[in-house]
Amino acid sequence: MTFTQPVLARRRSERLLAAARLTALRATFMxxxxxxxxxxxxRALDLWCxxxxNAGRRKDYRPGPGEVVRVQLPEGGEVAVESWGSGPIVYLVHGWGGWRGQLGAFVAPLVAAGYRVVGFDAPGHGDSDPGVLGVGRGNVMEFMAALEVVAAEFGPAEGVIAHSMGCTVVSMVARxxxxxxxxxxxxPNHDFVGITEDFAQLLSFTERTRSRLQQDMEDFCGRPIRDFDLAPLGADGTMPPTLVVHDRRDKETPYQVGVDLAAAWPDATLVSTDGLGHQRILTDASTIALAVGHLTDRVGATPRD
Structure with a gap:
């Protein structure tokens, strides 16, 4: 692939602008x-939400349009839900800033294996209505509420495939x-405390501010943010058999998170990839085959003609 000079110039300009904005933010926070x-x-909580x-989070890998409905949320607004096929239900749960189309490459193989595939957009994401914080904002609590409402509408899951922050959402609701x-x-995403520490380093504020940010988050969620840590959620063996897939060179969520999660959950298995990163892993043929195989082993689904 080659790029024209105007395209390269635009990308360089965008990088410089982003760097200038980050420098200004750091100065403000200092x-x-x-x-x-x-x-x-x-201010940090506002940025957090x-x-x-990133345009890459809006990529669409669906094989074609499914049946789209809108489901009402308890706090107001509706979420977009799309389904394909018939049979036992498999939910697709995207990550922070993503949408259902990102996991679209899983649809056709799952439908062929005899499943009804259901994907949805969290509030403020994709085609869903804005959440309680307004346009372009979001939070994990309403993400969890959306999954609960969708599951209540469509029924129990034979399986769930989740990406990034969606892993925490699914694990919390499964509990x-x-x-x-x-x-x-x-x-899977790393622990929220660790993310706030990375956030503090990125924006150049100290523990003085970070601890207050954590308290504000806990006040908003109504619970300690340690409750969202993935590894402890399944350490007691109550989670169903789980396949964890993580790339060694993931730049968004540390590979060690997948390692630790699989070690902590008695019924979890880790499969490591190398070079797929955080997004391309969702369209990798081997990853998709592993995911479908993990689900079909459990329910005994047979491929359709």
Missing amino acids: VLDVVAPSVAAA TLPA STLSTQRLVLIA
Whole structure:
């Protein structure tokens, strides 16, 4: 693939602009961290809840249109839900800033294996209505609520395939209301405390602000953010058999997260890839085959003619 000079120039301009914005943000947080850490924490929480605008998260790998419905949420607004095929249900759960089309490469193989595949967009994502925080914003609590509502509408799952932050969403809901026989967790996200520490380093604020940010998050969620840590969620053996797939060179969620998760959950198995990163792993033929194989082993589904 080759790029024309205008395209290369535009990309360089975009990188320079992003770097300038980050420099300005760091300067702001360095000052607020000293003189007004509570204000800095509030500003950090606002940024935390802002959805990424990366075009790669909007890629569409669906084999074709399915049946689309809209489901009402308890807090107001509707989420877009799309389904294909018939049979036992497999839910597809995207990550932070993503949408259902990102996991579209799983649809055709799952339908061929005899499943009804159901994907949805979290509030503020894809084709769903904005969430409680407004356009371009989101939070994990409404993401979880959306999965609960969709599952209540479509029924128990024979399996769930989740990506990135969707892994935490699925695991939390599986601990409470979602009945599922098997899980596939792809590139699971690291613990929220660790993410806030990375956030602090990126934006150049200290523990003075970070601890306040964590407290604000816990006040909003109504629970300690340690409750969202993936490894402890299944360490007691209550999670169904789980396939964890993680790339060694994932730049968004550390590979070690997958290693630790698979080690902590008694019924989890880790499959490592190399060079697929955080996004391409969702279209990798081997990853898809592993995921479908993991699910079909459990329910005994047979391929359709």
